[in-house]
Amino acid sequence: MPKRLVSIWFKYLLTDREAIRLKSLRELPMAFTEPDHGRMLVTAINKAAEACGIKSGITAADARVIAPGIQLFETKPGRNIKLLKGLAEWCLRYTPLVMVDPPDGLLLDVTGCTHLKGGEAEFLKDMVGRLRGLGYTIRPGMADTIGCAWAVARCAESGLIVPQGGQRNALMPLPPASLRLSLELLVKLNQLGFYQVGGFIHMPKSVLKRRFGGNMVLRLYQALGQEAEFLLPLKEPVPYSDRIALLEPISTREIIETTVHALIDTLCKRLYGEGLGLRSAVLTYCRIDGKSGQLTIGTNHPSQRTDHIFKLFALQFDQVAPGLGIELFILDAPKTEPASDKQSLLWNGKPAADSEQVAELLDNVGARVGKDRIHRYLPQEHHWPERAAGNTTDLTQTPESDWPEDRIRPVQLLEPPESIEAMALTPDYAPRQFVYRHERHIIVNADGPERISHEWWIEDGGYRDYYVAEDEEGMRYWLFGTPNDLPGQTRRWFIHGYFP
Amino acid sequence: MTATKKEIITKLREDLLGWEGFRPIAPEERQAFALGPIESAFPNQMFPTGALHEFISTRPEFTAAIGGFIAGIMQTLLEKGGVCVWVSYTRRIYPPALKRFGVNPDRIIFVDVAREKDVLWVTEEALKCNGIAAVICETRLLSFMESRRLQLAIEQSQVTGFILRKDVKHLNTTACIARWTVRPLRSQLRPGMPGVGHPRWQVELLKVKNGNPGSWNVEWKDKQFMPVIETPQKEKTKRYA
DSSP states (O other): OOOOEEEEEETTHHHHHHHHHOGGGTTSOEEEEEEETTEEEEEEEOHHHHHHTOOBTBBHHHHHHHOTTOEEEEOOTTHHHHHHHHHHHHHTTTOSEEEEETTTEEEEEOTTTGGGGTSHHHHHHHHHHHHHHHTOOEEEEEESSHHHHHHHHHHOSSOOBOOTTOHHHHHTTSOGGGGOOOHHHHHHHHHTTOOSGGGTTTSOHHHHHHHHOHHHHHHHHHHHTSSOOOOOOSSOOOSSEEEEEEEEEEOOHHHHHHHHHHHHHHHHHHHHHTTEEEEEEEEEEEETTSOEEEEEEEEEEEEOOHHHHHHHHHTTGGGOOOTTOEEEEEEEEEEEEEOOOOOGGGOOSOOOTTSHHHHHHHHHHHHHHOGGGEEEEEEOSOOSGGGSEEEEOOSSOOOSSOOOOSSOOOSEEEEEEEEEEEEOSSTTSOOSEEEETTEEEEEEEEEEEEEEEOOTTTOOOOEEEEEEEEETTSOEEEEEEOOOSSTTOOOOEEEEEEEO | OHHHHHHHHHHHHHHHHHHTTOOOOOGGGOOOOOOGGGGGGSGGGSOOOSSEEEEEOSSHHHHHHHHHHHHHHHHHHGGGOOEEEEEESSOOBOGGGGGGGTOOGGGEEEEEOSSTTHHHHHHHHHHHOTTEEEEEEEESOOOHHHHHHHHHHHHHHOOEEEEEEOSOSSOOOOSOSEEEEEEEOOOOOSTTOOSOOSOEEEEEEEEETTSOOEEEEEEEETTEEEEOOOOOOOOOSSOOO
């Protein structure tokens, strides 16, 4: 299938954007300036400024002389790229393959997309009409190659849609500037009297290459479609994606829910047919005023259940701001995994941690309180109490070692340990009494010490002598003392936990 | 005549239990919680699963004791498989310690929410899911309405729920079927042995629906609850250290 490409040229990109923002500027001459070698240069102008005779590249002072009422704005380099990216995202409603073409254009691969709007002419008309409606001055071009579409959009007077295979005829009357050549080369061609591409298009390749260099030949043949040129899409197209374009914009929650449900259902049926389940999904909605928003969900297991995925999205529907109305929903599934058909009905007992029900519960909880709030612990081969349990988010992971049973650990652990005032009668013995939060505890029974050292290969530090202590009322505590055999250090006491 | 009257009353009592959400439990579903004398306090003489239990704690030491007691009950609940969900706002539970109470800590999913009001939301969601063996919820406040919601969720799914209420200032009415307090007691070893013995608690049932409240002393020994038989022990002549 031959490719069809559209190039869109935004002639007054920056100034149009400013005029959309401030309607009062629409009729006034306006220019954007950028600092360059200690002076301000005009880099972008609008139509009114052009009519006054201002060209981009002159200094701001000259512009003020030529058109005294001109509005000058300072801009930063790279602003046009940012604007183009936004516009490219807007264009995703027409085709998934959109590329930013700096400094002032977009490239769209519309192969197989035009029939959706009723033909190439209608497709272009629809797109141009909408962009002009937003307030941009644009010129489109459609052809089989990127180079030809680019040339037609910028230089042709008519015939913006080049028929299939008609690149040569379309390029003939255009000036050499339409071939995306460097300025020196254009000056050279001009001096030689080549005012149209038709003047040198018939020359043999070797001659052109000798006279004008390889780059010129490449550009010419790319435009003709004899050399390959590729489009680097702004967004990697997602293999599992679906969209619903609406005839009328919608804004009520009920209808949004129905639409999203239908969209998810279509995608899930497709995934089910291929034996896959989605692990993450992105729902993009486009509003009629050009703004868009995204909702993202993730699941703990490959899921193809419409109701479950819908519920996860429904928890976020409060964030959707429909404004004047939403006209397009796109659902992407960037991450899919093979889903096994579980025969869960045959299994009578309570399901394990990786079961579908539990995974769905955790999806719901994670969507509300945040995924990082869900913890599961696995034993780690560390004695240092803070490191003995490793956090994991994976539900299917099984412990590599058994949980140690030989050491008694407190059910409640204070993190970090809190300082206490303790009194021990003999060194290396548990304290006789201690004061914690203004309360005196007299210890009657104690076990210990259990000496736990810092793992030197992880962290430097001393050891702790742990004691299990029981006070007169039967409360059991986990206390530790810092080293007391180092010079210049006295033992300090901490409480680290409560035993049941 | 008196016998028939008695029969009628027993029958009515059984019916009432059914209407109040107590399922008659089939003998093969009976789980031995080995709670000993405590079980006799409950209707049908068994620990009610698929119900909401409320534990009152006023001090962190009591919270630790309750944690141990719940873990002991969870050991039996987890025998049939499944996972536990532990929801809390400020969690201090130390997972490796639960192994001593027969619970593999990797079978517990901890949800540590950032906002206190999310605790009950997560608890309700978890209680609705019948793939869960038990849900433990650490919270401070629980109104009657909130507890009723949780109880209704449980009646659908038959999940056992434990509400651990910390720092309770005043007790309010809730729809929980039992209200417990657990406080640690001085442990005892064989006379003459130094050190700290097995965990020993005074378990008190303040309220129980259709049952008899009471107070018991139990000890956790060899991975099961043992009733403590108080042996009069003479005061140690020599105190520790």
